[in-house]
Amino acid sequence: MDGNDTLDGGAGKDTLVGGKGDDTYVVNQADDVITELAGEGTDTVQSQVTLTLGTNLENLTLLGTSAINATGNTGNNVLTGNTAVNTLSGGDGSDTLDGGAGNDSLVGGAGADRYRFGRGYGSDTITENDATANIKDVVEFGTGVAPADVSFKRNGNALEVRLAGSPSELLTIKDWYLGSQYKVEEFRFVDSPGTVITDAQAAGLVQAMAAFGAQALEAGDGDLSRRRQHGQFGFGLAVGIEAAV
Structure with missing residues (x-):
């Protein structure tokens, strides 16, 4: 029916039809069937x-504490994990993937995808693969993460990002x-919306941080790990953004 409805089929295989409005569907079985037509609102499935x-x-x-997974469709989706280990796969479209707590895998694809990460999120992995020109994928750091808290490091072919x-x-x-x-x-920040670290700047910071750390170790700097912990190798501090461009 029309309106913003909540439909919960409970146990068993159910067919849920929300109609027009921003509907919420609560799914307890993988074989539940949800029927929505185009233009009938922005709908959310809680599974x-x-x-x-x-x-x-x-x-x-995703609800509960089980290690379950979410896969989007060809539209612009928002996929949100639970507190367990999840794999969130956006597919096509400009998707937002938010693993939350737990060590999650975030898989993008075609479209301008947004990956959310922050304190309490654990160890997450992003897999991005989109060669489309002029498409910008974004890591969005949540509240409590300042630009100076972020440090970058190369590990093999991967880029690692840590929070002070x-x-x-x-x-x-x-x-x-x-x-x-x-x-x-x-790389963007909820608390600092005007600050953007580009991929080129991140690559420059990797080199600058590695060089600075090597020099400190050669000099016998016993405070190196402590200063890393407090973000003094972060964006715009010890190495400076000028070193990354």
């Missing part, structure tokens, strides 16, 4: 099981150094 979004559905949020004061937080962007299609083009 206790691994699920792929059907046609004309926009958002998918959060040793358990690690964001890995796979295959970053194998080609532009695997890169995220911008």
